[in-house]
Amino acid sequence: MGTITEGKAGIKIRTAKVVSKAMPVFYNPVMELNRTISVLLLNSIDKKNMQIALPLSGSGIRGIRLVKELKKGKIKNISFNDYDNKAVKSIKENLKLNKIKMAKDKVIVSNKDANLFLLGSCGFDYIDIDPFGTPNPFLDSAVKRISRNGIIAVTATDTSALCGASPKACMRKYWAKPLRNAVMHEIGLRILIRKCQLIGAQFDKALKPIYSYSKDHYMRIFFLCEKGKEKVDEILKQHDVFNCAGPIWIGKLWDNKLAERLYKAYGKGRNPDKGVLRFLSIIKDESKINKVGFYNIPSIVKGSSLASIPRQEGIISVIRKKGYKVSETHFAMNSIRSNIPEKVLAEIIRKKN
Numbered sequence: 001m002g003t004i005t006e007g008k009a010g011i012k013i014r015t016a017k018v019v020s021k022a023m024p025v026f027y028n029p030v031m032e033l034n035r036t037i038s039v040l041l042l043n044s045i046d047k048k049n050m051q052i053a054l055p056l057s058g059s060g061i062r063g064i065r066l067v068k069e070l071k072k073g074k075i076k077n078i079s080f081n082d083y084d085n086k087a088v089k090s091i092k093e094n095l096k097l098n099k100i101k102m103a104k105d106k107v108i109v110s111n112k113d114a115n116l117f118l119l120g121s122c123g124f125d126y127i128d129i130d131p132f133g134t135p136n137p138f139l140d141s142a143v144k145r146i147s148r149n150g151i152i153a154v155t156a157t158d159t160s161a162l163c164g165a166s167p168k169a170c171m172r173k174y175w176a177k178p179l180r181n182a183v184m185h186e187i188g189l190r191i192l193i194r195k196c197q198l199i200g201a202q203f204d205k206a207l208k209p210i211y212s213y214s215k216d217h218y219m220r221i222f223f224l225c226e227k228g229k230e231k232v233d234e235i236l237k238q239h240d241v242f243n244c245a246g247p248i249w250i251g252k253l254w255d256n257k258l259a260e261r262l263y264k265a266y267g268k269g270r271n272p273d274k275g276v277l278r279f280l281s282i283i284k285d286e287s288k289i290n291k292v293g294f295y296n297i298p299s300i301v302k303g304s305s306l307a308s309i310p311r312q313e314g315i316i317s318v319i320r321k322k323g324y325k326v327s328e329t330h331f332a333m334n335s336i337r338s339n340i341p342e343k344v345l346a347e348i349i350r351k352k353n
């Protein structure tokens with residue numbers, strides 16, 4: 001057993017050399033940023049007195065961080081659930097360790113299948129679906145039990161399906177064709193968004209992405225859930241094919257004002273990590289450019305049979321001078337998001353060779 005500190009939470013967990021499903025109670029340090037962004041997002045939206053559900057809680061680290069790090073008045077109650085007895089024992093121990101008292105009306109711990117837990121509830125304002133692999137098995141019940149204007153957060157770690165390593169699996173699980181090239185992560189994220197939206201549509205619920213990203217081995221989306229047939233129709237109008245892939249969500253991946261608030265909130269915190277700050281800053285910048293896909297500079301260089309890859313900053317500066325919008329993208333290295341036509345960009349790159 002070891003004690004791990006993450007944010008303002010300290011938890012006791014049996015550590016393992018390899019992070020896997022086989023761990024007695026699952027804890028993945030790589031997902032710290034995933035949890036940090038949940039905290040930042042809930043602190044950055046205009047919502048108070050929330051009923052929060054963590055149907056797949058694992059060690060309880062995410063919920064404990066929410067209790068300790070969300071601003072005063074944000075939480076009405078928080079429910080930790082996991083179907084694994086060992087996880088539930090660990091949640092209870094970790095709550096105690098963090099001096100958080102279980103109380104029937106405030107901090108609730110249950111030991112059920114996630115779908116039974118959600119369907120047996122009266123509903124929540126925030127539901128965090130954080131499974132092993134695909135979120136598919138939990139989407140129906142999350143959509144059914146999210147409140148009007150509530151937030152559903154979805155993680156997917158089956159990136160081999162979404163990013164084109166197993167296209168058949170993507171067709172089966174996500175009803176769309178993936179890509180296997182420089183933009184595969186963005187296309188995978190947009191495929192996942194559309195799949196969640198189709199589940200929402202069945203129940204007249206419009207799932208609008210307000211913050212989303214792809215990182216390491218996973219994808220993550222926060223949806224604002226609005227009720228109404230017209231709102232759903234608006235969402236469905238923004239499903240389309242992209243090159244040979246899709247159908248995908250072609251609408252916005254971010255609410256740009258929220259992306260700005262998240263970035264600022266993290267920067268104001270104690271000892272912000274430079275890498276995380278840069279990641280949030282890139283997302284803040286690209287959230288202002290409403291365009292599907294981005295340009296991968298090495299691919300353009302290769303396609304034009306040029307000798308060298310010019311420096312990205314130099315290219316960005318010329319694009320800006322020409323009056324186009326431009327930013328880096330968090331999805332890939334050596335890549336830019338811009339509304340510049342490809343031919344004009346190729347010409348800039350050619351001149352820099």
Ligand SMILES: C[S@@+](CC[C@H](N)C(=O)[O-])C[C@H]1O[C@@H](n2cnc3c(N)ncnc32)[C@H](O)[C@@H]1O
Nearest residue numbers: 026056057058062082083084113114130131132
């Ligand atoms: C990826 S882990 C959750 C990690 C956790 N949310 C965190 O931030 O550290 C997935 C958890 O879901 C639980 N789980 C898997 N399938 C479940 C189901 N059908 N119902 C309830 N819990 C389930 C597993 O026992 C595991 O603890």
